[in-house]
Amino acid sequence: MYRAFITILITMALTGCVVAWGGAYKIDSQTPDTVTIKYDGTFIASNEIQKVAQATCDEYGKDAVKQEETMGMWRLRTVSFLCAKR
Numbered sequence: 001m002y003r004a005f006i007t008i009l010i011t012m013a014l015t016g017c018v019v020a021w022g023g024a025y026k027i028d029s030q031t032p033d034t035v036t037i038k039y040d041g042t043f044i045a046s047n048e049i050q051k052v053a054q055a056t057c058d059e060y061g062k063d064a065v066k067q068e069e070t071m072g073m074w075r076l077r078t079v080s081f082l083c084a085k086r
Contacts, residue, residue, distance in 0.1 A: 025052060026038050031083075034067075035064065039077055040075060050064065
């Protein structure tokens, strides 16, 4: 019984952001010049996040250029992109 409880607790903790965000990532902020995305590396690969950033920068006719990425607890990452002129 104790093991089952611990397993459920760990599973809930690891999937917390997916449940809170409604997906594997969340666009934290966006302007015509930058986009910042928080994502869970357990559920989505960084190359897919690049595509999300590019789609966002496409709205402004620009290209997404990765700037900085940090990793927090449990593979939760924050990455920023510059929306550069084509």
